[in-house]
Amino acid sequence: MAVNAAKSGGRVVARHGGALFRLAPVSGLSTSTAAMTAQRISHYLAHHPRATWEALSAAVPAAPLPHGHVDAVILSLAAKNSHTSSPELVARNALTFFYWSASSSSSSQSHSLRSYCLLVHLLSRAALIRDASVLLQSAIAKHSSSPASPFLDAFFAAYEDSGTAATTRGLHLLVHAYARARLPEEALDACHYLSQRGVVPSLAAFNAVLHAAQRSGRFGVAWEVFELMTLKRVYANQSTVELVIGVLSRSGALARMAALVERIHGKKCAPGVVAHVALTLRIFEEGRTEQGILLLRRILQRNMVFDDIAYSLIVHAHCLAGDLKSACEQRDDMVRRGCRLNSFVYTCLIRVHCSEGNVDEALQFLQEMLSIGLKPYDATYSHLVAGCFRQGRMEEGSEYMGKMLHEGLVPDNGTCNEMLEALCDSGEVSKANELLTAVMDKGVVPDQNTYLRLINGYGKVGDAQGIIKIYHEMEHKGLNLGVDVFTSIIRGLCQCRNLKEAEKFLTVVQRKILAPTSEMYDVLISSNCEKGNTKKALWLYDKMTENDMAPSADIFMMLVKRVIKAKPACSSNC
Incomplete structure (x- = not known):
């Protein structure tokens, strides 16, 4: 021709x-x-x-x-x-025309985003996937923006303008293109955009986004993708499960999640079960109880989790929401359906009772749990110990802590901090220090909040040396000490009436290029006023004003009264 x-x-x-x-x-x-x-x-x-x-x-x-x-x-x-020409022939000719018009010496304009989008849909209809992918990646590089909505609007408009000849293949290809470009957030936006317009991305497209999110360390995006695909009834295959398990592994949560599933079901479960349990727990912990239950019921209908696991997780959701009545009703429903109760369900009920201050009811659940042959685990004891210490029942709490350590279980940092705070508030700082040493020997790594509780405790009992020792220990461990730590140290030393050391720490704050707070100055001014050192209090006040700070109303009035009281004494001496 x-x-x-x-x-x-x-x-x-x-x-x-x-x-x-x-x-x-x-x-x-x-x-x-x-x-x-x-x-x-x-x-x-x-x-x-x-x-x-x-x-x-x-x-x-x-x-x-x-x-x-x-x-x-x-x-x-x-x-x-x-009907007279091959779709492949038409698409190839259109692609040739597109490149020719772009590179022709007579062409003065670059192609618009609309040209790219229309041609991608034309190529996709002809199943020229490789050419369409290359063109789409080029369009993303040249025209994409953040947020991705303008690009998505243009791409979907081109799909609609293509009329009855259009196929959704190009729309799925867009998700793949964002994933290949290592733009998982934009790929997720595309998934949401298409889903809202009645075009649910394919399983392969969702997996591509999961892969991109996992490789780039965007684990939050990966979980959102997994949730969206499940809610849209695009159920996981083996590749999906492997990607989600990879996210759990890289985030350090795989062993804990597998152990939790085994504790509920009584034996090890397939990776797919672990992946879906992890997703559901994440939704519940974000406070989205209804969405989590909806997702759980859908995967239960598909036999992707076991009945006892699903119902146990629903009990957990109600407990997290503080709805004890619904949690107990769900537990009773488990029994009626022939599901075996497990230590996880009892631990959830014990936790919510302890958080509400009903320690006696929590202990009843513990006895019921033991009576049917279930064994408490670290979280069970932790909730009981924290609940007892919060209610001032420190002997009982110490007894359960002893059982816990005897069984080789270790409390978490939150439980340790609850115990230390209760002991320090009651003035038993030495016992708190001994307890911290014991749990550290078991592998507990104290955090900044742990040491803050000890600092406050030493301040209440007037042990300035104890505060200074804690400070040096924190420095030795390389903890990042902020102004809240130094505020507690200065307050504690002032409680010990060791104002000289407290002022030294004000200098330490400045040496570490931290901005002293008005609370630090307030504590020092009030302590000097109480001690009768008006001259020092006024000097600290001057320093505050130099740093564009002002004392609180109470501290200012205390300083004024002290100055007025000091003037008559000065006049009589003169």
Whole structure:
């Protein structure tokens, strides 16, 4: 098939199989003439067996194409469902025209985002996935923005404008393209965008986003993708489960989650069960109880978790929400359905009773648990110990702590801090220190809050050396000490009436390039006033004003009264 071209009088004449194409003069094209030219070019591309660059240069005007001319040509091809030409042939010719018009020396404009989008849908319809992917990645690199909504709007509009000839293949390809570009957040946005418009991404597309999120360490995005696909009834396959297990492993939560599932069910479960339990727990911990229960019921219908695991997690959700009545009703429903109660369910009920101060009811659940042969674990004891110490029942709490340590179990930092706070508030700081040493020997690593409780405790009993020792221990462990730590140290030393050491720590704060707080100055001013050192209190007040700070109203009045009281004494001496 030959193409003959001749230029005469500003026209280009192209012959194709005996048919004569007369394209309008280039200069001064009207809107209607430009539209006619676009139709003729699209007709040429739709019926020519192989549009080469040479043939296009002969058949298409060589001068700059009007704005939107390329869009119109591709739109005409994308919206046309030709029965006479192969979709692959039309798409390849359109791609050739696209590249030719972009690189032609006569072309003065780069392609619009709309041109890219229309052509991607045309290529996708023809199953030219590789070409469509390359073009889509190029479009993302040139036209994508943050947020991705303008790009998504343009891409979906091109899909709709393609008419009945369009397929959703290009829409799924967009999710893949974002994932390949290592843009998991944008890929997730695309998944949400398409889902809201009735186009649910394919399982392969969701897996691609999961893979991108896992590789880039965006674990939060990975969980959102896993949740969305499950809620949209796109259920996980083996690749999905492997990716989610990879997220759990890389975030350090896999062993804990597998142990929890085994504790509920009584034996080890498949990775798919662990993955879905982890997702559900994450939703519950975010306070989205209803959404988590909905998701749980869906995966239960698909036999992706066991009945006892599902009902146990629902009990856990109600306990997290503080709805003890619903939690107990769900536990009773478990029994009616023939599910075996487990230590996880009892621990959830014990936790909510202890948090509400009902330690006696929690102990009843413990006895019921032991009576049916269930064994308490570290969380069970931790909740009981913390509950006892909060209620001032320190002997009982210490007894359960002893059982816990005897069984080789270790409390978490939150439980340790509850115990230390209760002991320090009661003035038993030495016992608190001994307790901390004992749990540290078992592997507990104290955090900043742990040491803050000891600092406050030493301040209440007037042990300045104890405070200083805690400070040096924190420094030795390399903890990042902020102004809240130094505020507690200064307050504690002032309680011990060791103002000289307290002022030294004010200097330490400045040396560490930290900004002293008004609370630090308030404590020092009030302590000096109480001690009768008015001159020092005024000096500290001056320092406050130099740093654009002002004392609280109570401290200011205390300082004023002290100055007024000091003046008569000065006058009588004079």
